[in-house]
Amino acid sequence: MKGLLYYFSGTGNTKWSAEVFKKEFENLHKEIVIKNIEEEESIDLKGYNYLIIGTPVHAEFPPRIVMDFVNKLPVNDKNIKCIVYSTQGANSAAATEYIKRQLESKGYEVLVQIALRFANNYYFGVGVQRSEEEIADFCRKAEEKIKLAAEKFLKGEQFKEKSSGARVFFAKISHNGFSKMLPKLSASLTSTEECSKCGICLRNCPKGNITFEEGHAVFHSKCMMCTRCIHLCPINAIRYKGKKINQVQKKMIKSLELK
């Protein structure tokens, strides 16, 4: 039995969780291959018995890059079973419900659907900033839930944290509103005079949305607001609406394979 885990992660929470899934499956003598949705041009499920999809939550739903990926998945004619997980700042979100429904419409069987609470990487837009202790506690609880999810999944048992139809309905409205606001939110990003043009934000932006002009980083209108550049900048020189942001993802972002 071999599994494939596809994830997108802006600032590390979802990738960190992917590594925990891999470790827990390996403890149960099962192999998982991890793939980054950002780098996958074609989807090949040949040779895999199960599929895991991990996503952050952006305004209740998965970001567009994950939705597009799920929509591109082939129809399941090989009895592939699935786990869907989200990472988000609140206790729950409608994101896994969206993915589960898409998967089921293509013939996949979703046994596990879980929401893992982490620090909100967009606390400066909506929500609250978490302390280091709270973040460590979220990580511990996420590890416990992933362990349980892996055990149940491999026994063929269900573990589903579902969202109601009403929640999905309102999530759709909220996500559509957020998507329309994205170009405006992009315009909220600026870099300061201190920007040393190291290029780390430019190389790692999932949308190729950053260039260097007149001595510092410039942000164009394709931003998906994953906040990676903000949390990644080695000298914290990126501002949101002119404000300096506490880089709460400093530890988690290290789990990403940065360029």
Ligand SMILES: Cc1cc2nc3c(=O)[nH]c(=O)nc-3n(C[C@H](O)[C@H](O)[C@H](O)COP(=O)(O)O)c2cc1C
């Ligand atoms: C633009 C944006 C919107 C977000 N919306 C929500 C939300 O609706 N609900 C929530 O609980 N968390 C929300 N979050 C927080 C992220 O889902 C959370 O920090 C997630 O774990 C980030 O995962 P990553 O580090 O893998 O990118 C949002 C984050 C961003 C950047």
